[in-house]
Amino acid sequence: MKRTTSRPEDAHQAALLRLLRDGGRSRAELADVVDLSRSKLNVELDRLVELGLAEQDGLAASRGGRRSSRVRLSPMTRFAGIDIGATSIDVAVTNGELEVLGHLSEECDIREGPAVVLDQALNLVGRLRQDGVFTELNGVGIGLPGPVSFAEGVPVVPPIMPGWDRYPVRETISQELGCLAMVDNDVNIMALGELHAGLARHVEDFLLVKIGTGIGCGIVVDGKIYRGVSGSAGDIGHIRVDDLGPVCACGNSGCLEAYFGGAALAREAAAVARSGGSPYLAERLAATGVVTAQDVAAAAAQGDAGAIGLIRDGGRRVGQVLASLVSFFNPGLVIIGGGVARLGHILLAEIRSVVYRRSLPLATGNLPIVLSEMGETAGVIGAVRLISDHVYSA
Amino acid sequence: MKRTTSRPEDAHQAALLRLLRDGGRSRAELADVVDLSRSKLNVELDRLVELGLAEQDGLAASRGGRRSSRVRLSPMTRFAGIDIGATSIDVAVTNGELEVLGHLSEECDIREGPAVVLDQALNLVGRLRQDGVFTELNGVGIGLPGPVSFAEGVPVVPPIMPGWDRYPVRETISQELGCLAMVDNDVNIMALGELHAGLARHVEDFLLVKIGTGIGCGIVVDGKIYRGVSGSAGDIGHIRVDDLGPVCACGNSGCLEAYFGGAALAREAAAVARSGGSPYLAERLAATGVVTAQDVAAAAAQGDAGAIGLIRDGGRRVGQVLASLVSFFNPGLVIIGGGVARLGHILLAEIRSVVYRRSLPLATGNLPIVLSEMGETAGVIGAVRLISDHVYSA
Numbered sequence: 001m002k003r004t005t006s007r008p009e010d011a012h013q014a015a016l017l018r019l020l021r022d023g024g025r026s027r028a029e030l031a032d033v034v035d036l037s038r039s040k041l042n043v044e045l046d047r048l049v050e051l052g053l054a055e056q057d058g059l060a061a062s063r064g065g066r067r068s069s070r071v072r073l074s075p076m077t078r079f080a081g082i083d084i085g086a087t088s089i090d091v092a093v094t095n096g097e098l099e100v101l102g103h104l105s106e107e108c109d110i111r112e113g114p115a116v117v118l119d120q121a122l123n124l125v126g127r128l129r130q131d132g133v134f135t136e137l138n139g140v141g142i143g144l145p146g147p148v149s150f151a152e153g154v155p156v157v158p159p160i161m162p163g164w165d166r167y168p169v170r171e172t173i174s175q176e177l178g179c180l181a182m183v184d185n186d187v188n189i190m191a192l193g194e195l196h197a198g199l200a201r202h203v204e205d206f207l208l209v210k211i212g213t214g215i216g217c218g219i220v221v222d223g224k225i226y227r228g229v230s231g232s233a234g235d236i237g238h239i240r241v242d243d244l245g246p247v248c249a250c251g252n253s254g255c256l257e258a259y260f261g262g263a264a265l266a267r268e269a270a271a272v273a274r275s276g277g278s279p280y281l282a283e284r285l286a287a288t289g290v291v292t293a294q295d296v297a298a299a300a301a302q303g304d305a306g307a308i309g310l311i312r313d314g315g316r317r318v319g320q321v322l323a324s325l326v327s328f329f330n331p332g333l334v335i336i337g338g339g340v341a342r343l344g345h346i347l348l349a350e351i352r353s354v355v356y357r358r359s360l361p362l363a364t365g366n367l368p369i370v371l372s373e374m375g376e377t378a379g380v381i382g383a384v385r386l387i388s389d390h391v392y393s394a
Numbered sequence: 395m396k397r398t399t400s401r402p403e404d405a406h407q408a409a410l411l412r413l414l415r416d417g418g419r420s421r422a423e424l425a426d427v428v429d430l431s432r433s434k435l436n437v438e439l440d441r442l443v444e445l446g447l448a449e450q451d452g453l454a455a456s457r458g459g460r461r462s463s464r465v466r467l468s469p470m471t472r473f474a475g476i477d478i479g480a481t482s483i484d485v486a487v488t489n490g491e492l493e494v495l496g497h498l499s500e501e502c503d504i505r506e507g508p509a510v511v512l513d514q515a516l517n518l519v520g521r522l523r524q525d526g527v528f529t530e531l532n533g534v535g536i537g538l539p540g541p542v543s544f545a546e547g548v549p550v551v552p553p554i555m556p557g558w559d560r561y562p563v564r565e566t567i568s569q570e571l572g573c574l575a576m577v578d579n580d581v582n583i584m585a586l587g588e589l590h591a592g593l594a595r596h597v598e599d600f601l602l603v604k605i606g607t608g609i610g611c612g613i614v615v616d617g618k619i620y621r622g623v624s625g626s627a628g629d630i631g632h633i634r635v636d637d638l639g640p641v642c643a644c645g646n647s648g649c650l651e652a653y654f655g656g657a658a659l660a661r662e663a664a665a666v667a668r669s670g671g672s673p674y675l676a677e678r679l680a681a682t683g684v685v686t687a688q689d690v691a692a693a694a695a696q697g698d699a700g701a702i703g704l705i706r707d708g709g710r711r712v713g714q715v716l717a718s719l720v721s722f723f724n725p726g727l728v729i730i731g732g733g734v735a736r737l738g739h740i741l742l743a744e745i746r747s748v749v750y751r752r753s754l755p756l757a758t759g760n761l762p763i764v765l766s767e768m769g770e771t772a773g774v775i776g777a778v779r780l781i782s783d784h785v786y787s788a
């Protein structure tokens with residue numbers, strides 16, 4: 001029986017699968033873009049069909065001569081992406097072209113530990129299986145909200161993830177789902193999502209700043225995630241923005257994350273609400289006992305000065321750090337994503353204003369700074385891109 | 395007649411030349427490391443000999459069978475490196491193995507403009523020619539103390555180089571010396587020097603911080619210089635370290651370079667001398683009318699508290715910026731080089747203390763921070779490495 005979960009046998013087959021991931025095409029079109037003789041190409045394509053990884057798909061329109069037969073990835077191909085955040089899990093299943101066939105989202109608490117949280121994630125995958133979205137997976141990509149040893153597939157001393165240190169996440173998920181698995185941190189997979197289907201689709205060198213519960217940065221060099229020598233590259237949440245700033249969970253003071261990011265913003269918003277600086281936030285605090293980043297966004301949308309001030313302060317701090325990184329890294333694009341990024345254009349305007357003023361003109365001359373347009377899907381798309389890059393390699 | 399200034403005809407020949415750059419070897423040894431059949435290898439090597447790029451070099455010791463013939467780069471091969479700083483020019487000529495055969499150094503003033511300064515550099519090259527160090531050059535690499543458009547070989551709006559903006563440096567030098575030329579900024583070529591022959595010889599991802607008249611950072615990713623999208627990556631001298639700091643030449647305030655680097659240090663040292671904080675520096679100021687970074691180093695070596703305080707302050711500022719960059723980039727090594735780096739271990743200790751305290755443990759766990767051991771040669775060696783990489787490519 002054909003198994004769609006085979007692997008390519010050589011680099012040529014892998015390259016062809018990655019091309020087909022962008023959509024089925026005729027053998028003639030493939031011949032135009034790969035460095036293979038037409039006969040060798042046909043041998044490799046036939047072998048991919050035999051392996052169950054690709055299939056014939058009728059005849060293409062004539063380009064003047066004989067009509068060329070079309071090839072596409074097996075329609076049975078399925079990848080899963082699991083994006084675990086501090087407070088939510090997103091799970092999506094895609095076809096081989098990484099088009100989302102099913103997407104479920106649920107609140108979670110990362111502090112409940114790996115057994116509980118991974119179980120919750122696996123249940124979501126199970127629901128998509130029950131819904132008939134897939135029967136068998138070719139691979140699963142997983143994002144975690146903390147530092148990950150990419151080679152080992154385990155989190156490493158993750159600050160906000162008690163109980164997760166060196167937990168065998170890749171192995172657990174791989175065994176439970178019976179397929180290849182890869183693990184990376186949530187920011188890197190978000191950057192991969194933007195590279196695959198977002199605003200960075202045609203950009204080689206860019207930064208993705210995720211402002212959620214924590215703050216991190218995905219670094220893409222030459223179209224590939226740069227992870228640094230111990231996998232912690234992009235961990236910008238603990239860069240100091242003020243010597244005399246508040247004490248951070250990491251033990252230092254004045255870290256970016258201690259000023260902004262979901263937790264700090266909620267704390268600051270509650271303080272503004274109590275001090276009478278924002279009628280809107282005071283009302284939310286009285287009604288629910290807490291104020292969230294969403295409340296701040298809603299308040300700002302209504303013109304609440306206290307909320308707008310909070311967003312501006314946060315944007316300025318993010319801008320300060322980004323200005324340094326832009327001078328250092330000279331990226332072609334900066335994308336702001338993550339939950340807090342939903343604060344929108346007030347935040348963006350403040351970040352832009354600081355970066356454009358503080359960074360070198362040569363580095364900002366052609367530098368767009370934009371908000372992600374992918375919403376919740378950047379992480380899961382990045383996760384399936386991560387695993388499909390691996391499955392479609394040889 | 396054989397010309398040693400030919401270029402390789404294909405990627406195999408180029409790869410063989412790069413291997414021979416590390417020293418001559420036997421055909422058997424080359425066969426062990428290249429992905430070529432023995433007969434194809436011999437064809438390519440014979441062709442390199444015909445082109446005058448390599449030559450036979452006797453027989454190697456037997457490895458058990460027939461003795462294999464040795465091949466080395468043509469001993470006529472010559473590369474020149476020109477390292478132009480704000481206040482000095484270094485010129486070196488090497489053989490194909492990038493061993494220095496002649497090295498001259500002279501003070502200069504970059505503000506005299508390209509006509510004067512390039513003439514001075516060409517005169518130094520001319521002296522090495524007269525001394526018989528070379529007759530013909532295979533290529534010349536040039537470093538400039540400002541932003542360079544690498545593709546065009548011209549400086550771009552360089553702040554401390556009046557008259558140099560878009561001056562055709564590559565073309566001028568190439569025409570005058572009758573060989574291929576490449577231009578990069580001084581910090582990138584210094585990083586290449588460390589990669590080729592310094593402490594970064596076996597490191598893929600590292601940072602080289604040059605503290606001279608200005609402050610810049612060479613970024614090496616995967617064994618290659620990372621230049622950013624507009625070539626300004628690593629320009630860290632204008633990262634803000636203090637909101638209320640001194641006004642910088644760039645128009646902003648509190649830039650790293652406005653605190654440290656040769657010019658700022660000389661200014662601060664003069665202030666300390668005048669205020670009675672350093673008898674040693676006061677004596678120097680009275681004797682010569684100025685105090686330099688060298689004076690500060692000499693004073694510190696004698697235990698002068700004022701001078702040591704200056705170095706510590708500067709080291710702390712550099713450390714602050716580096717701590718952010720280490721968290722962001724997670725390098726495998728940080729090398730401190732450039733003139734001010736001669737302040738030595740007091741400076742290094744302060745930088746280390748700030749970085750190790752402020753950066754994430756995951757990023758600093760295995761991170762050496764060291765002083766360059768290459769002295770004046772890092773730049774010129776990097777410059778010849780740059781051009782030989784280009785000449786030995788196809």
